[in-house]
Each structure stands twice: as structure tokens, then as C-alpha cells.
Amino acid sequence: MPQSKSINHLYLIDGSGFIFRAYYGIKAQMTRLDGTPTNAVYGYTQMLLKIVEDTDADYLAVIFDRARKTFRNEIFSEYKSHRPPPPDDLIPQFDIIREATRAMNIPAVDMDGYEADDLIATYARQAAGRGANVTVVSTDKDLMQIVGGKIKMFDAMKNIEIGPSQVREKFGVGPEKVIDVQALAGDPSDNVPGVAGIGIKTAAQLIEEFGDLDGVLKHAEDIKQPKRRQALIEQADLARISRELVTLRQDVPVEVELESFARKEQDPGKLLTFLNRQNFKSIVSKIESKTGVKTPETVPNPDPDDESSKAKSDGPNSKINSLDNVTPITEASYELITEENILKIWIDEATALGRLAVDTETTSLDSMAADLVGISLSTTTGRGAYIPLGHTEPSTQTSLRLDPGGQERKSKYSELKQMPFEKAIKLLKPLLENPSVLKIGHNIKYDIEVLYRYGIDLSPFDDTMILSYVLEGAKHRHGMDELSQIHLNHQTIKFKDVAGTGKTQVTFDKVPLDDALQYAAEDADITGRLYNHLKPRLIEERMSALYETMERPLIGVLANMEKTGILVNAKFLKDLSKDFAKRLADLEIEIHKMAGKEFNIASPKQLGTVLFDEMGLPGGLKGKTGAYGTGADVLENLSLEGHKLPKRVLNWRQLAKLKSTYTDALVKQINLKTGRVHTNYGQAITSTGRLSSNNPNL
Known part of the structure; x- marks a missing residue:
């Protein structure tokens, strides 16, 4: 089995945190030639370029959140549910920011079902386990639980490192007990409930006294303060749920291997191409001056005449x-x-x-x-x-x-x-x-x-x-x-x-x-x-x-x-079709007997003649073609008046439609290769916003 390449220093950058810092840090309205906003892209690009320039790390990656729903929402459905959606002019910039990362030859990593923090914790633990120093570029307090040993954090805005002493200063406990403190105190920003009335300071005191969350809950009845004692007893389950929510996964089955984070040389041409598309002239000038490379002349810019x-x-x-x-x-x-x-x-x-x-x-x-x-x-x-x-x-x-x-x-x-x-x-x-x-x-x-x-x-x-x-x-x-x-x-x-x-x-x-x-x-x-x-x-x-x-x-x-596709029970439908056919035949015999003659029940003209001319039923009205109207409303009114034949015709029509439209048609629509029905869902058809379905209409 081949040995893994040694890692000296891994830099893991919290990309999601950078995005919002960049967006709110640059108030100026910036757009590309095609009108796409770029203020967050600009700020993010500046920050990432500076970090890359300042670090000597031999392994480097930017980690992003992919979606709001993660495994934590299965534990607690209200997790982060109160957060407002991102600003409208930020949403189109998310993909461009990932593109900016790749333009610098840096991996941009995310994964369904997990937060960026889980991926960072997993990669950090993997690298530290191989003897590497790990720097997590972030100010996210949730990441402080992994600080210690080979792992430290770095606040790029303040240019300060965050180690165990800084974690203790913030939480009142060491990194190894941050989870317990957060479980008791909760986190309003993420809708983590915690225990009512207990903040960071009180939680730290309780953890220091009783060792960990389980110790606190075990001795809840010994707490002197009545309200605090009652809250700990009544909300013990919430505290345990909160512990699950704040605990970062360090065993995520990552899709991108650590080896792919090996630092690559920047490609100035590739980077300049990206920067020119965003119309970042000042950054372009700096890169050209630093590298001596000019923007490739063959690169087509977004059309200014569009x-x-x-x-x-x-x-x-x-x-x-x-x-x-x-x-x-x-x-x-x-x-x-x-x-x-x-x-x-x-x-x-x-x-x-x-x-x-x-x-x-x-x-x-x-x-x-x-x-x-x-x-x-x-x-x-x-x-x-x-x-x-x-x-x-x-x-x-x-x-x-x-x-x-x-x-x-x-x-x-x-x-x-x-x-x-x-x-x-x-x-x-x-x-x-x-x-x-x-x-x-x-x-x-x-x-x-x-x-x-x-x-x-x-x-x-x-x-x-x-x-x-x-x-x-x-x-x-x-x-x-x-x-x-x-x-x-x-x-x-x-x-x-x-x-x-x-x-x-x-x-x-x-x-x-x-x-x-x-x-x-x-x-x-x-x-x-x-x-x-x-x-x-x-x-x-x-x-x-x-x-x-x-x-x-x-x-x-x-x-x-x-x-x-949609799985269809062909045998059931065929059996149902046979049943419908028998019931239709029985109804047809009954209708003909009531009418005193055979006629085509599916013909509105023949049906109208039978009902209103031959049987003399009331309410017959002729249309422009000279034929009587025999729509569902006409037949329903006659049925309500006690006339049996119109009721039987309504039943016949319903069965005929079920047979022709569903039991017969669906079987014919089954794909022979997949054994399923593959309908087309129309997303831009209805005025109400609902989906439509056709070929077949399900």
C-alpha cells in the first residue's frame, strides 16, 4: 500500500466566513459588465490573495458550506431555521467566489449534509494525526473546540493566532470543554437551545465544578440556586441535544482527499483571465506588475455592447x-x-x-x-x-x-x-x-x-x-x-x-x-x-x-x-383494466335496457336524442350544431331529479376515462428498459407556481 505524502503545514480557510466579511466590508456597488454584482467577490479575492502571499503552508484549501440543511436538522429541526436568507445581491456571487478560489489553483471544497466546520475539523484531525501543523483561518467560535496540540486558529483580520489560552479567555475553559459550555449556554445565532438562564460564564463555572455536561446534569439537584436547579432538571434533554448540535464531526466521509490540497503554483494567466472577467482592474494591475505576465489577448470579455x-x-x-x-x-x-x-x-x-x-x-x-x-x-x-x-x-x-x-x-x-x-x-x-x-x-x-x-x-x-x-x-x-x-x-x-x-x-x-x-x-x-x-x-x-x-x-x-421515473405495477393496472372493461360492459347493457334500444353511449348526439326526444326528459337544450347538450352538469341535474339513466351514463363515462387515461395508457407508457414511467415535469407552465406533468399527465 503506497505511503501518504508527508505534510508540513496545512492551511484550512473558512470560506463561508470570508464571504460575509467581504460582502459587508465593501459597501460600494460593484458589478461586472453583464450586471452581476461583485463586491463580495472583490473583497474575498483580496483577502485570499493576501493569505496565500503571507503563508508558507505546503497544503492549502478553502472550505465552504454547501447548503443550509445538514444532519443537525435531523437532530433538531429548528437548527438555524430563524436565519434570514442571504441578501439578493450576494446570492449570485457564491459560485463566482468558488471560481475565484479555483482561479488561484486552490481547492474549493464543500459537501452535502455537513457544514464547513465539520469538514475543517475532519481535515484538521487527519493532518494533525500525520504530524502536520494545522492553521484554521477563521474566527468562528465553534471551531475553538478543535484547538490544541498541532491545531491552532488564525484571525486574518486582526492578524492574531488563537490557541488554548485565547480559547480559555473566551469560554472560561480549555478547548476540550468548549462543547460542554456551549451545550449549557446554547447559541442564539444558530438556534441552539441550551438551558434557559445559563450563559457562557455560568456554564463555565458549572463545568469547572462538575467536570463536564454529564456531571452537571447528574448533580443538578445539588445546585443551590432554585431557578437554575429547576432549569437543569427540566431541560436536561435540551442540553444533551445541544451538545450533539455543537459537536463538530471529525470523521466526515470526505469526498475530496487531503492529498489534493498540496499547494500548486499559481497560474498568472488563468488568474488574470478570471480577474478581467470581473473587471477588477486594480487587482489585475497588481498581478501583472508582480508576475510580469500580461492578460492574455485572446480572452474574450463579456460583451460591452450586449x-x-x-x-x-x-x-x-x-x-x-x-x-x-x-x-x-x-x-x-x-x-x-x-x-x-x-x-x-x-x-x-x-x-x-x-x-x-x-x-x-x-x-x-x-x-x-x-x-x-x-x-x-x-x-x-x-x-x-x-x-x-x-x-x-x-x-x-x-x-x-x-x-x-x-x-x-x-x-x-x-x-x-x-x-x-x-x-x-x-x-x-x-x-x-x-x-x-x-x-x-x-x-x-x-x-x-x-x-x-x-x-x-x-x-x-x-x-x-x-x-x-x-x-x-x-x-x-x-x-x-x-x-x-x-x-x-x-x-x-x-x-x-x-x-x-x-x-x-x-x-x-x-x-x-x-x-x-x-x-x-x-x-x-x-x-x-x-x-x-x-x-x-x-x-x-x-x-x-x-x-x-x-x-x-x-x-x-x-x-x-x-x-x-415512477415505478408502476403493470400487473395491477392490467387487472384493474379488465375489471373496468367488465363493469363498462355491464353498464352498457343496463343503459341500453333502460333506453329500450342500443346506441353509442360515447356519442353526445345519440345520447341527447335518447334522453330528450325518445325518453322525453326535461331540460333539453340544443346548441348551435342542433344537438342537445349532454355535459356532466346536464346529466348531474337530471340525476338529482331522480332519473336513473343519466346517472348510469355518468358512471360509464367515469369508468371509461379511468380505463383509457390511466389503466390502459400508463401501461403503454412504461419504459421497457427501466420498467418505469418517465413523465415530464413542467416548471414554467402554471401561473400558480405548482408543477405540471405531461407525457403522461400524472
């Missing part, structure tokens, strides 16, 4: 139809990628820029059955490309689209040349999974599911459809065609324009490359433009929290739900 940077807002909804200064959309700048070296140029450009609009072209709307035909990309406004991967028809096939003069288009591509499928996927996978490159899509849930089937875990992402839904709700539909017309004053190329309609419609793999390029690349280009227009409005209209903490994370959840 509509997002020029549009002015006179109110929350003024941008919905703001079309001033919208960059015209033309076909000339779209590129067909069929060579590996060209694709690598696009990958490098997207990586340097840190964002990429992406769209998949397939053979089906069903993501579980669709074959991937091609992928379109857009890095900046007006710059788009299409990578054909699975086209099957010759490129010389006649285009369905006419040229601007109304004439038949001539193909630019004389042969069906495409990227080798496996090679393209291998090249694209690192880009599409790169945590430092934001992927922007329109209904990106579909693309996530399609690409997952080819081994690509698309992340991180934004969705212009969901952005529009959050900002504009029920004002209009949120399809790309509608949004392009509303926000960009551009009529998009429709699918029917390149694939036809009705019986003559073809799947995308049979669309000529000329048409495929213009259709697909335009989709990616439009998506990028819509993002530039919509994303900055989240801050202005105070919708960041809703989008960043609910709607955007929900995209991934729904994608996983759709991929997993």
Missing part, C-alpha cells in the same frame, strides 16, 4: 419590451465544427470566458429515447457554432428554407462531414462538467437528461426559461420563440422551417447541415442573448433569492426525478 449593459430601467417591468440597442442577429457568424482543432479553440474560448450557452439537437422530445444528433454552442453575442454528430442524410439534400430572395438555397457543404461522435464527447465532457464554466440553456433540464445518457454530468447551469418564468410569470409563455420576439425583436427559425410539418416532417438527423447549422447555432446564440437580458434583472427586481435558492436548484432535482 443589450443587458445598455438597457436602462425606469421600473421593474420596463425591460420586458426594451429593444433599444439590441445587436442584430445574422447568420454570417455561425460556424460548423467538424474538425478537432476547431472544437478545441471553442473549448479554450469558453473556458477562458467562464460561460457557454449550449443546446442539444436530438431525434425526439423524449429525453429518455432521444438520440443525440448535434450540440450547438455560443460564447459571446453573435458568435455561435454547431457540432454535427449524428446526421444521416447527405448534405446536398434540398433545404426547406428559401434564401432572402425567395429562391431555393444551395448547400455550402458538398458532403456529410461530421465530428467522430466519441471524440467529440470526450473533448466536450471536461468543459460541460467544468465547475468554473457556467452553462446556459433554455429548458436545460432536457439537455441535462440527454447528455447524462452519454456520460456527461452538466453543471453548473442557468436556464433562461426559468429566469423568464421567475421574472415575468403569467404575462406570457416562456418558450424561446416568444422570448426572442419580446426581448430581442427577432423572429427565430422554427423547427418546422428546417424539418417540415405533418406526415412529411423529418427528425433532426435528416435535416441538411446548412439548415441544421443556422437553426441550432441560432438557438445557442439567442439563449446567450436572453441570459444577458434577463439575469441582471434578478437583482433589480429582488428575485435572486427565489431563483437561486428554489427555482434553479429545482431544475436538477426534477431532472433526477425524470431520469429515475
